[in-house]
Amino acid sequence: MENTLIVLLGPTSVGKTDISITIARHFNCEIISADSRQFYREMIIGTAVPSEEQLAEIKHHFIRFISAEDYYSASLFERDVLKILPGLFKKNNLVLMTGGSAMYIDAVCSGIDDIPDVDPSVREKYTAKYQEEGISGLRLALKILDPDHYDKVDLKNPKRIIRALEICETTGRPYSSFLTKQKLERDFRIIKTGLERPREELYKRINERVDDMISSSLEKEAESLHELKHLNALNSVGYRELFDFFEGKISRDKAIELIKRNTRRYAKRQLTWWGKDKEIKWFGAEKADEIIKYIETAIRYS
Secondary structure, eight states, rough: OOOOEEEOOOOOTTSHHHHHHHHHHHHOOEEOOOGGGGGGGOOOGGGGGHHHHHHHHHHSSSSBOOOOSOOHHHHHHHHHHHHHHHHHHHHSSEEEEEESSSHHHHHHHHHOOOOOOHHHHHHHHHHHHHHHHHHHHHHHHHHHHHHHHHTTTTTTTTHHHHHOOOOOOOOHHHGGGOOOOOOOOOOOEEEEEEEEEOOHHHHHHHHHHHHHHHHHTTTHHHHHTTTTTTGGGSSSTTTHHHHHHHTTOOHHHHHHHHHHHHHHHHHHHHHHHHHTTOOOOOETTTTHHHHHHHHHHHHOOO
16 A cells, blocks of 8 residues: 555634544554644643543644744644654554644645744844734835735734744845745655534534633633743734733633634634645545545545
8 A cells, every 4th residue: 555644634623633533543543733733732721632532542743742932833844744754654554644734734745945944033033023013013024025925925914924024034035035836746645635514613613612721721821821922832812812811901701702703713714725725625524434435445546
């Protein structure tokens, strides 16, 4: 059998974790997590990591393996996944990668542009600029340094803008000049599957998950990380809203409302991204048996 990477993707709260365990159990394979927020060992409740029982049943990779204070990126994830895959394929010709971080999944499946590392002091400079001037200051700087990327980037996402600015300053070149979008060939087969639910049902699950996180002491976890709020890892839905509550900028109820709203918006952006990928075969989120049959058929006849 040809070495095959099975990809199970989908928006936040759609139900990837439970289905991934079912698939991995069926094929007796290990799981690579492609959820970038689950990489950080300090962030547990707010990132919905698999349960201890699930982690004990199926070997997972890239779960809570670095600190929120460590720099990590899609290009480093690509490097690290490609480094461990040969060893995983020696144990089983099938490996399952699951998650919702679209850029990280694309990096493994198609490669990512060779963008240089940056000086941490440059990142700190633009993080401080964001804290002092807000996102409007970042937007203005990007419009001056890289107007082409300014026209394409999500202008509501400070993390993406800071990333572009730090590359511009470090290299002296526009960030857009590094984005060639050349798909790389892999020496393993890739089968992409996606989970979907009706939008109202998905949004209901998101709201319920946020309520569960609050009940599970998300506030306590966020409070313990408040002093790290300047880090990119903590500029995440579920944490930044609570930081504003701790600082008296908004009420507790407003913070919870914003976590739900911003999580729904994130799910919408995920689906928009994947809507362009014609290689994904979509399934209802309860259709584990159909997904398994599809994978088996794809393996047998491709």
